[in-house]
Amino acid sequence: MADYSRENIVLQIRRFGDYLTRKLSNLFPVLDSRSVGAIAGLAVAILFTWRLLRSPSVPQTRQPKRQNPAPGNSGISNPANPNQISSGVSSEVSSAQNVIDELFQPVKPTLGQIVRHRLSEGRKVTCRLLGVILEESTPEELQKQATVKSSVLEVLLEITKYCDLYLMERVLDDESEKKVLGALEDAGIFTSGGIIKDKVLFCSTETGRTSFVRQLEPDWHIDTNPEIISQLSRFIRHQLYIASVKPERPTGNILSSPSLEEFFGCV
Structure with missing residues (x-):
């Protein structure tokens, strides 16, 4: 399941990169494919770094007293659901595409x-x-x-x-x-x-x-x-x-x- 989630995340990022490349190609037809690809790759890296940095940090709190685990419970918390992580990345990509649509309006070349x-x-x-x-x-x-x-x-x-x-x-x-x-x-x-x-x-x-x-x-x-x-x-x-x-x-x-x-x- 984790491998499937990881592949889905990579796929979502690639789709977003392709989407951004098409946008840049339409906006700047005078640029060659290498230039457009390089700009798109840089934009993807900047965007996801920005999203990571703006994520709210978890405030440090005093640890509660350890309680005895309930019967039948090993006391180990369940890891995050991979499907939830993949869904979150998909949502982030969708939000990023909306930002790109608003930011990169068609520009007529000179x-x-x-x-x-x-x-x-x-x-x-x-x-x-x-x-x-x-x-x-x-x-x-x-x-x-x-x-x-x-x-x-x-x-x-x-x-x-x-x-x-x-x-x-x-x-x-x-x-x-x-x-x-x-x-x-x-x-x-x-x-x-x-x-x-x-x-x-x-x-x-x-x-x-x-x-x-x-x-x-x-x-x-x-x-x-x-x-x-x-x-x-x-x-x-x-x-x-x-x-x-x-x-x-x-x-x-x-x-x-x-x-x-x-x-x-x-x-």
Whole structure:
């Protein structure tokens, strides 16, 4: 019976540890399983130590005079019932779970944590401008105007905090290049983020943009051209394909999203 009670106590503690691990995983998705397990184990140890220390101590009293044992009684008190001990531990675990439920309410991770998690701690990112950072989608439109998406600014600035970011685009003339740089400057990208004008690259062909990416060897490349995405799949570790429709045959190193901001859960 004692062995059964001991096994039941260990089982209750393990169940509580698993319960706490699941809670921590939901609250902090950016942490790996080892970190969550270590935190959960520490929390279990602290919690049960606290419960032990807060248990009221038995006050010392004067021992009563020894009385003769009644007939048929050996005079030895019966040990605590193992089932009662197991039941008490189960009750403590249930109470502890209630405390955890109240203490660990769902916490939404910050945008910075999401960016680092989704980019898999990548340190260098290349990204095209048209259709991703800019409202315009063709080089011809850039001859008239260039407009930075307001919805992408927060994500873009968070990326620059953790990554070396290069922006690039194909333009048809020097005036288009000036319009793009002016739009980026007006949006505060050069002053608020970690981007300098030298990291905004221009070329006259799509092949030129592919060459830029190959030379920079980024951890991530972001593009809207499926042909460039396909060509770079053998050379770039991760790619993000920005398109309204998911590719029919995505490969393991290519993710897709309707927009950069949606990829990071900002929409």
